[in-house]
Amino acid sequence: MTKIKTLRARRPRKTGRRHPLASVALIAVGLLFTGGAYVAFSTSTAVATTDASSQQTIAQGEKLFAANCATCHGLNAQGSSEGPSLIGVGAASVDFQVGTGRMPLQMQGPQAQKKPVQFTAEQTAALAAYVASLAPGPAIPSGEVLDAAGDAASGAELFRINCAMCHNVAGAGGALTEGKFAPAIENVSAQHIYEAMITGPQNMPVFNDMNISPEDKRDIITYLKYVENNPSPGGLALGSLGPVAEGLFIWIFGLGAIVALTVWITAKSN
């Protein structure tokens, strides 16, 4: 180290044929090309594998299904006493349940809980392709309906009328009977929100296209993304839980601070 430094210090700058940063730039260019090529390659393969109609994908999905899902859903997805039939539930249902980590189920309970995702995107797509190949059902949504660029005001109104009684007006979630609950919808992808509406996972009802049109679903997603991306104008939202959180806050922190101050103000000076 010291040797190199002294050598460089001795040699006059003008005799150098390359700029000192040239090697860094060279490495950067090299990385960019390799990375770019890799990304291009991998996306092209991803597109190839998610091609739902491909027989190869379906076969891969069938293998995954037999290994991970068949215990409860049956070898031919016909269902068993432990789990419902998956014939006709569609690719959207698989993408939601597996893509949010709800399936494979960790344990039987009031309802499947969200947890870290067990499969890669590719594997999830293969499973979805297999289940979709069994019978027609809701497909995985894509395109404009997921762009969250619809009418937030109309979406908010639809959300209040159709969704808020379980999910809370701000999407903070709410309780149902017997330990079931409607989960919070913050940080859920537009695709999963859409899929939940068309497939009705767990205790949620199905909102089909006759019920809420794709355009209306897009508006609802627009509203939810608006709430997610725009923090509350009033300050910290206290979980958007309403008066209970506010009451708890004023008793513990508000009145707590005030009582601490009363003790301070009446303390005897030293």
Add this chain to the structure above:
Amino acid sequence: MTTLTTRDTADDQSVGAKKSGGFTASAANYIDERTSISGAVKELGRKIFPDHWSFLLGEVALYSFVIILLSGSFLTFFYQASMAEVVYEGSYAPLKGIPMSVAMSSTMDISFDIRGGLLMRQVHHWAALLFVAAIGLHMLRIYFTGAFRKPRELNWVIGFILFILAMAEGFTGYSLPDDLLSGNGLRIIDGLIKGIPVVGTWVSFLLFGGEFPGTDIVGRLYSLHILLLPAIIVALIAMHLLFIVVHKHTQYPAAGHTNENVVGYPVLPVYAAKAGGFFFIVFGVVMLIASLFTINPIWNYGPYDPSPVSAGTQPDWYIGFADGAMRLIPTGWEFVWLNHTYSLNILVVLVVVGLFIVTVMVYPFIEAWITGDKREHHVLDRPRNAPTRTAIGAAGVTFYASLWAAASSDIMATHFHLTMEGVIHTLQVTTLLGPFLAFFITKRVCLALQKKDREIVLHGYESGRIVRLPGGEFVEVHQPVDEYERWKLVSYSDFKPLMLRPNAQGKIGAAEKVRAGLSRWFFEDRITPVTQTELSRAHGDHPAEITEK
């Protein structure tokens, strides 16, 4: 410094005004010659207030009320109490183009388009929550120290009415934005009223000007909220404070504190400065909370529409106990008689909550009747020295807290991963049995603490030092308690159960029997304060002094 004054004797020390004091003196003289105010200043300025943190809780309530008045006046400049329908065209995108009432639209404008409006709304609402919470804590302090005893029973009633009025103010204010949450709250009130047999429907139609929700209610609530209720509250606060001046402040038992004096600071200058400064501290805390934390985000709730109800719909905390009581009633409590449905699920709540409120309000009179105590009390009780009263208070707190907790049953279910039914059933049990359990535990704890106090007075603290006497006996040296501490430990009044005595006609009435029974229940288990005789006897066989020397 600590000042001691004698009750009911005017302090003849003159207020120090210099003769040749320049402008201040001549201005004071000018005012005094025209108003004779020096008499009042002399009287009030030398008023003594004892210093204890719990004596400031009422002040917190008063200051919150002042903050509410200030921020509320700002809000009235912009709020319009009308239920006429308009289309919202303000700044908040997710409500643009949505039809709503003028009340909601003007509240949205206050929140988004008027400078400082949202801050003032949040100051108003947070201060309102603090107002009722401070009243609640103040009431608990008064109750558990026995400050409601003669001569302060009427002031307790005034204070309690203020508490009810504060809740009414809160509820009427909560309903003014005409948003979804408050509309749902009004719908519950409407249901409660309609559940009253015979008159319910008539009263509801009278209140709402026809079928719910109608177009009148917001305007009516506004009149109550900014005119009638505040006027009554201000008048009652004035009476409440006047009574404090008339009665003089209570004080905790301590050396030199008696029923005939007040030990503390005079109002001028120290106490006034402290109290005045404290107003700004409370204002600062409310401002800080309001600027950092959202309250009542009406933009999320949207305008009122009778069809949607949001998950997690609750009233503000002070109405929570009533909401919780409704949630705890088992399903199906109603019957049909003569072609009319009688909703016990509503009537039972109205009766139980109503009885609870009335009982708390008249408690001072009940206790006075049971104890037969007609003396004035200016020295407070330490809660342990009134075991039955403290136990009744603990039972009441448990009952209220169970109802209160029930109002958040859904939030508890989701956040602690419980079933809603489990939460409700548990709270049903704690509502019914919890008060009894709390009563017995509290009473035993109080008696145990009294025993401990007695032990300390008689024998001092255990020092852990074992000494062998010349005769060969081993004794532990006890550290005697100092005189100041002893004063606190022994100075409380001892009660015995009332004796049943025949009246002038030589008869014993039923009321007297009830009273004697209650008195026995109150005072049967008691630890008497240490007497002078006991004390000197205890010191006689005390080896501490001998061995120390």
